Amino acid sequence: MRAKLIRIQPSLVPLLNSFLEKSIGDLSRFFKFGEEEMRILSDVDAAAEEIRPVEVESYLKREVNLEVFTILSRHKLSGMPVSKKYGGRDANPLVSALAFERLGQVYVGLGAITSMALCAKTIEDWGTEYQKERYVLPVCRGESILGFALTEPEAGSHIDGIKCRYEERGGHYVLNGTKYLVTNGVIADALITFARSSESNSITAFIVDKKSKGLTATPLKEKMGGFTSDLGLVEFDQVEVAKENVLGPLDGGKKVAYSAFMGGRLRLAAVCLGVMEDCLSSSVERVKERVTFGKVLGKQQLIQEHIAQMVMNLEASRWLCYNAAFRLMDWEKDRKNLTLRRDADQAVVIAKRMAAEYAWNTADRAVQIFGGFGYSIMSSPTRHLLNVRVARIGEGTDEILSLKIAAEILGKEFESY
Numbered sequence: 001m002r003a004k005l006i007r008i009q010p011s012l013v014p015l016l017n018s019f020l021e022k023s024i025g026d027l028s029r030f031f032k033f034g035e036e037e038m039r040i041l042s043d044v045d046a047a048a049e050e051i052r053p054v055e056v057e058s059y060l061k062r063e064v065n066l067e068v069f070t071i072l073s074r075h076k077l078s079g080m081p082v083s084k085k086y087g088g089r090d091a092n093p094l095v096s097a098l099a100f101e102r103l104g105q106v107y108v109g110l111g112a113i114t115s116m117a118l119c120a121k122t123i124e125d126w127g128t129e130y131q132k133e134r135y136v137l138p139v140c141r142g143e144s145i146l147g148f149a150l151t152e153p154e155a156g157s158h159i160d161g162i163k164c165r166y167e168e169r170g171g172h173y174v175l176n177g178t179k180y181l182v183t184n185g186v187i188a189d190a191l192i193t194f195a196r197s198s199e200s201n202s203i204t205a206f207i208v209d210k211k212s213k214g215l216t217a218t219p220l221k222e223k224m225g226g227f228t229s230d231l232g233l234v235e236f237d238q239v240e241v242a243k244e245n246v247l248g249p250l251d252g253g254k255k256v257a258y259s260a261f262m263g264g265r266l267r268l269a270a271v272c273l274g275v276m277e278d279c280l281s282s283s284v285e286r287v288k289e290r291v292t293f294g295k296v297l298g299k300q301q302l303i304q305e306h307i308a309q310m311v312m313n314l315e316a317s318r319w320l321c322y323n324a325a326f327r328l329m330d331w332e333k334d335r336k337n338l339t340l341r342r343d344a345d346q347a348v349v350i351a352k353r354m355a356a357e358y359a360w361n362t363a364d365r366a367v368q369i370f371g372g373f374g375y376s377i378m379s380s381p382t383r384h385l386l387n388v389r390v391a392r393i394g395e396g397t398d399e400i401l402s403l404k405i406a407a408e409i410l411g412k413e414f415e416s417y
């Protein structure tokens, strides 16, 4: 019975490849893809096909999908956005967005994305040479996993509310506190974390080895989706951190976090595109096959309305994401230019805010199209629906991003978050 249900899953390969081809074709009008960029995308395409069945199997067993790290490493993608000097592929924001769009079709587990993009890239941007060699290179070689531990039980949206403390003692820093909802929190080899100074009250970023004495990590398994991604509660009890493991300037932790979010939010938005594409392609196939009232579903006008809305959700989100990627690229060429930074930040926030909402709406419509079978986690729209909900919470909730978008237009004195 189970095998038969799985067979109902349409074969999506040709359509998925065509989404990637379409995106590259559309963007070629504005951007010249080089040979290495096309190679990265072709590697991502091959990796995505390998990930799909493994991900489904892990999902149905509700197991963390560690194989995804191996597959990405085999295709030399573990450090995709990181520069070649540290073992990455130097994928610019646009190529990264396309890569995560393709991966999002098959894998919404946040683990690999957090490790390579949110963490390795942030250490590359802010770290010392020692930190890059010690923490970034192993990620790019597929030998290490990183996590980003900012949220606490009593502080998520409000960074200034974090209570985790650090103090200087005996030539190093000592951390105390609890971090909550940490992707890769249990499986990571090291974490980027944030703590408040006992003296100055300002926030500093640290890289902490998971094996440090006094650090404990507990898995958080009671969640609505994303079963293939590790999530943990991390406690620091008198954890000693070497001074050379301060990431970025002392007291400059908020800057490190905000810059990590710029790239991170775009990549999450791109994953949402992949979710919409997969939901659309499986729905198109389904409505051409499923017969009710003597004709295929696709000929029912109310079903066509769902398809039309899904297409519009996807198209609107795609161009918001690509625009944000171009803005980020403009800023990366001239990092000191604050106007370019603000433009990029606003474009990324808008893209993430909209893509997350549209992906949720699209997955919900796909579930509706699949009917009763769409209520089972055996169907891919359901898995997408449960997984993608987090995109409206992580790396800035819908509400916080709306406030940020409004404040950018109204002026700093209207900031209400």
Ligand SMILES: Cc1cc2nc3c(=O)[nH]c(=O)nc-3n(C[C@H](O)[C@H](O)[C@H](O)COP(=O)(O)OP(=O)(O)OC[C@H]3O[C@@H](n4cnc5c(N)ncnc54)[C@H](O)[C@@H]3O)c2cc1C
Pocket: 114, 147, 148, 149, 150, 151, 153, 154, 155, 156, 157, 158, 180, 181, 182, 183, 184, 226, 231, 390, 393, 394, 395, 396, 397, 398, 399, 400, 403, 416, 417
């Ligand atoms: C699966 C998953 C993975 C995650 N991975 C990570 C990770 O790897 N690292 C990490 O650090 N964190 C991670 N998080 C945590 C995530 O970033 C936070 O949950 C998020 O920032 C929201 O914080 P919170 O949960 O404390 O909600 P709260 O801040 O308590 O907010 C609750 C609700 O109130 C709204 N709200 C808050 N303030 C305002 C306001 N001023 N005006 C209007 N509405 C407001 C919020 O939008 C939200 O809807 C993860 C979360 C999940 C679910």
